[in-house]
Amino acid sequence: MNFIDEKLVAYAQDHSEPEPELLQKLSRETWQKSLAPNMLSGHFQGRLLSMLSKLVKPEVILEIGTFTGYSALCLAEGLSKTGLLHTIDCNEELADFQQKYFSQSVYMDQIISYLGDATEIIPKLQTKFDLVFIDADKANYCNYFHLVIEKMNPGALIISDNVLWYGKVIQPLKEDDEDTRSILAFNQLLKNDPRVETVLLPIRDGLTLSRIKDKG
16 A cells, blocks of 8 residues: 555655666566465565665574565665574465565575464574564564564664555444554554664555664
8 A cells, every 4th residue: 555646656666776687576476476466575675675684784583574585685675794684484385485576686505494473483583683674463562572672683674564554544443443553553663662763654555663772
């Protein structure tokens, strides 16, 4: 979902870095074979993720929610030569799809995939993160934040996707809409937590950047 005119979105995309060929192929196959291709980051957001990663120059990235692997490959573009990207997804049916494209990438040896529940996997990762991308089940967004915040280096960046949730965050909340309730709680958490400084960008379905403050 975009919140500005589609022609302006197209203009912005046309005046941004071109989409790498491998990601073009991944995108086409996702739209051909996936039941929810709109979950793909896509060209414009993908180039933004790549740019943010290159600015951070992370040694370790954590991605929560792999889907078909598009965003992982974008984020990997900013990794140091010895860096690693840990990506977690619970959908076993997508594992082969992800590996098909990871194996064609120059980052294939730097990407570690995990299949399972991220709330169980994250505590077992014995490392500190420089960049975290949260793009998974909305009900656990707050849980993911609490799990990663103490595992992050000062100055590290958390990127959170879908934080405008199809515009539902400014609509009357339906009693049974747990996903929107979770996103509202998450957005408030990021705004109020003194350990981070946050800006919410109205890009596509909303993207929040939260920088871990330096301690001291």
